[in-house]
Amino acid sequence: MSDVHVIDHPLIQDKLTRMRRIDTSSQDFRLLLREISLLMGYEVTRDFQTQLAEFETPVCKGAFPKLVDRFVTIAPILRAGLGMVDGLQELMPFARVGHIGMYRDEKTHEPVEYYYKMPEGVEKSIVIVVDPMLATGGSAIDAVNSLKARGCTRIRMMNLIASPEGVAAVQAAHPDVDVYVAAVDERLNEDAYIVPGLGDAGDRIFGTK
Numbered sequence: 046m047s048d049v050h051v052i053d054h055p056l057i058q059d060k061l062t063r064m065r066r067i068d069t070s071s072q073d074f075r076l077l078l079r080e081i082s083l084l085m086g087y088e089v090t091r092d093f094q095t096q097l098a099e100f101e102t103p104v105c106k107g108a109f110p111k112l113v114d115r116f117v118t119i120a121p122i123l124r125a126g127l128g129m130v131d132g133l134q135e136l137m138p139f140a141r142v143g144h145i146g147m148y149r150d151e152k153t154h155e156p157v158e159y160y161y162k163m164p165e166g167v168e169k170s171i172v173i174v175v176d177p178m179l180a181t182g183g184s185a186i187d188a189v190n191s192l193k194a195r196g197c198t199r200i201r202m203m204n205l206i207a208s209p210e211g212v213a214a215v216q217a218a219h220p221d222v223d224v225y226v227a228a229v230d231e232r233l234n235e236d237a238y239i240v241p242g243l244g245d246a247g248d249r250i251f252g253t254k
Contacts, residue, residue, distance in 0.1 A: 058095030071252035082132030122176040125247035156184040177246035179207035182214030
């Protein structure tokens, strides 16, 4: 079974509370999401491996740690996942970005894939799938299915807020994919929105509602 990492750092929790507020503007919402994504990135990448390499400082030569694998792909689930890319790329400027287009059928609440574009050789990459909300888990499961079908094996999921139902669904479908979240909220409502959540993240990011 995969692990669920709840990153409850005080700075992240304070920013998340500000994002939840109904009177937070789209501009502030986007800024807070970028900041939280950067802060969460430290924990999501904590187990990245390093190896010693020899370099010369202005004082002397020495052996210092460097990343073993710099092939990292950030894979936002469109469209809300785009709001998390800038923060992670600020932390990892070398990371590449792929895109997975999903929308939720309003009647069935099931995800439908309409776009997939990844960097060449993504199957050799560490892939971080990002989406602010892990609600039913359907989009996350289908996104990971798409990546695995193309040979990806080193996948991790990063979300702002999750529901218990969404977490359980992802763990059942992909027990090898760890999930990183800032909060696990109470439940889903009848419309498959997270309660208390923060509303529709995509609409709040892009000011479309």
